[in-house]
Amino acid sequence: MTPILSDALAPPDCPRQDIRSVQCSTIVKHVAIILYDGFSLLDAGTLAEALHVANELQSQSSNHSVTYRVNLISAGGGAVACSSSMMVWTEHFSTRDFDRLDNLFVPSGSGVAHASVDDNLIDLLRLVCARGVRVTAIGNGHMVLSAAGVARRDWPSMKHDIRLRSLSASAAEHDRDQALVTSLALLKMDLGAELAARVADRLGSDGGRTLAPAFEEMDAKTLAEKARASARWIVQNCAKPISVGDAARTSSMSERNFLRLFKRELGVTPSKYLLGARLDLTCKLLANSDLPVDKIARRTGLSNGERLSKLFRKELSMSPTEFRTQSRRKS
Structure with missing residues (x-):
């Protein structure tokens, strides 16, 4: 049959x-x-x-x-x-x-x-x-x-x-x-x-x-799900040398359309979201490890200790060392 x-x-x-x-x-x-x-x-x-x-x-x-x-x-x-x-x-x-x-x-x-x-x-x-x-x-x-x-x-x-x-x-x-x-x-x-x-x-x-x-x-x-999936991908790969173009390709979208969609759904640009993910990872390593600041910077995609220090001053109004000291006092 x-x-x-x-x-x-x-x-x-x-x-x-x-x-x-x-x-x-x-x-x-x-x-x-x-x-x-x-x-x-x-x-x-x-x-x-x-x-x-x-x-x-x-x-x-x-x-x-x-x-x-x-x-x-x-x-x-x-x-x-x-x-x-x-x-x-x-x-x-x-x-x-x-x-x-x-x-x-x-x-x-x-x-x-x-x-x-x-x-x-x-x-x-x-x-x-x-x-x-x-x-x-x-x-x-x-x-x-x-x-x-x-x-x-x-x-x-x-x-x-x-x-x-x-x-x-x-x-x-x-x-x-x-x-x-x-x-x-x-x-x-x-x-x-x-x-x-x-x-x-x-x-x-x-x-x-x-x-x-x-x-x-x-x-x-x-x-909307594409934007959220891209956000998860950024967090999972933030320690690597990734770009907005890489994130756009994971969604099979042009970079221009991806930027517009991501900002609409997440409220921030992909670059800003990537920076936030890298800073979050940096904070965890500072609080839970004894790795030198320069090595942490390289492990989190932030290039070097100097750049990391500038970002901390700008975003958190303190140095990485000060953040590490404060976080350990709280724990």
Whole structure:
């Protein structure tokens, strides 16, 4: 029996001489949807369709950077019944298959409680997570992740209880919106907001207008998360000779846009934030070690003792030695 849905997402072989076709050098991302008895076919189908549309839209332009290949898998392989009793054929992934897997999605469904006590399914999820695969749940699919001891992971800005329609919307409409927004988050991260918005326009009801508020929120919060992630990176690497350009590259942004975003979200420039991180590290070393000031300066990315002393005078109105003396008196 041929797997349902997954074949539809596999691009055609690259013709050798047709330069307008999808280039063979395009990055291929392998996405798996793990199914269990009672899973939501609407979730799985919406996710698969969104990735298919992304492939299709890219094939119509010269910028085809990512091709998604989708596989439907299960703990034992073979036929799995969805919540409406339709049988769907799934593959059984072997250990070597996990090495090429980029994303795994767990759909919601009426059978999630039984799936949460399925030892084979739980072991499979734990193995996937141990390989560093990005695992995301849709709707109540997070119950299966919890049973496997996997930390629930929301896409930046994603809310599992987000409501995109009116309170009178049916459960099916709501489930589809959950799956679609999750799909858009993946597409936005991989391909940018513009293409994700085009997919939303293609798949969203009412021309995608009901998805607009959630998509705008996803965009804004994703940017905020980028700024916070960059701030964490600066703190973790402040002792190294890093620059604002290095921090901008960690967010895949131009330096100009990064500076604007960082200042908006953190309230200070990246340079000022880096200086503060280096001074905090310096204070800890002064208080908790007997290292000479000059050596501490080199270890915290502040070049030398002279520069460190000037910074302390400017920022703390005292010398490093005075700070060390005061901190030890307090302790």
